[in-house]
Amino acid sequence: MSPVYWVVLGVVTAFALSAVGALVWAIGQGQMEHFSAGARSIFDAGEPVGTPTDAFPGTARRGEG
């Protein structure tokens, strides 16, 4: 069997292992804790939860913050 197949399979496996490595790093960094706060991390005082931020022109304000 051609060694190219093993090269392709090796890269595929390396990608999967890099994902496992990133997962281990994330767990070690505490990224898998406090999910509720994580989900809200894209909001801030300027664009808080409960504030829509997009509208068709001419219909409403595009963003409240």
Added chain:
Amino acid sequence: MSTRAPAAEPTVTLRPELAARAEIDRSCRAPVLVFAGSAVFWLVAGSLMALLAAIKMHTPGFLTSWEPLTFGRVRPVHLNMTIFGWASMAGIAVLLWLQARLARARLPFPNLLVAGGVVWNVALAAGLVEISIGHGTSVEWIEIPLFWALGFAAVFAVVMAASLTMFGRRKVVHVYVSQWYLFGAVLWFPFLYLMANVLIHGGFTSGTTAAATNWWFAHNVLGLWLTPIGLATIYYLIPKVIGAPIHSYHLSILGFWSLALFYNWAGTHHLIGGPLPAWLVTVGIVGSVMMFVPVVTVGINHHMTMVGHFHRLKDSPTLRFVVFGGMSYTVVSVQGSLTSLRSINEVNHFTHYTIAHAHLGVYAFFSMVMFGALYYMLPRLTGREWGSARLIKLHFWASALGIALYWGPLTIGGWVQGLHMNNPDLPFLSIVSGTIPYLWGRTAAGVLMTVGHCVFGWLVLGMLQPRHATEQATQPSGVAQPGEVEA
């Protein structure tokens, strides 16, 4: 139109979080606009080439007297314009802006990234010329010769460096789920692209090994490049637009890690029935079926996040496009997993069904999400409002109806074609003739989508015009609103 504020008001001081966001958006402006503007140009050009190719499918004598306009060249020109011109450049634009927003850090290397945009356009234009004059490689999705492909690889390196730099400078401790998806795209795909080009064009593969490498790569253009960028965008924009966190952050994390583990194995399902080692194809099938896990988690999460907010689809252009894209992701992924099964694949293989499936992924999912993202980003980067709500709605309906008209009939026609091809009693020519009505439907759908793209191009052109000194900025993220001024 939104509430307005002066474009340049020297005495205005924004609240800190607004000023910070305005500063981040400002740092993205030049590079993101170069990539986004170029993407829209390639979208319109690629649509015209698509129409030409579609017409040739049912009227093969149309415009054949000049070699660059023959089907064998027009079709790869369309593919490369839309994948490496439109989809990849829009994807990079959104990726850069989104990552700066997520890290709450300025975009680094703006001049280098602008230069990268220029290099990308030059490499693509040169590659398209090479294909048009008959110098394409004839390897699907890697038709551009290696020399120009290295131009893309160089730009990928700059984008990767910018991405890692922003992550290193991030001011938010938590790594939001969109960031994980963006890392998947920006760290895996460039290696895959380089590896596939070197293996195939460097003389390391031939025959079946070239085919295996080719389809491992081609499938992962969607799997490890467009899909992570698309999903990252959905996970950011739906919550931001409706003002509510995603339904289940647990599911979103499960979805990312399962995609990271399974998607890049799936490509060899394209070679079911081919003369490859059976285990290699089976690995691809297993990877494809395992994709049910991330797809179901993403589908449930997006739907449940939208529950109670569907009325907002009337008000928000971004939400319309992004939700349409998100729903299409679920459909195309379930269809893809089922299509990888040998019993189904033996019917749909080598038929128009596969073409419809590919467009469901790249257009109905990814392109619609990118449209939504650009509708959200550009006002914030340019300080102007979109020119017309009616034209935005026209763009949406032309695109949505266009892809529905494309996918539905071509899927049915392709399946019928496959059943007929498996019947040895039917003459091949009669099977080909039987597909012609579906191909006319495809052309009609292409006209609709092209109209939508021209409208979108017109709107984007209006956004990119320089603003006159007397013109006021509309409300993008950083412009002060009444009550938001500190001093």
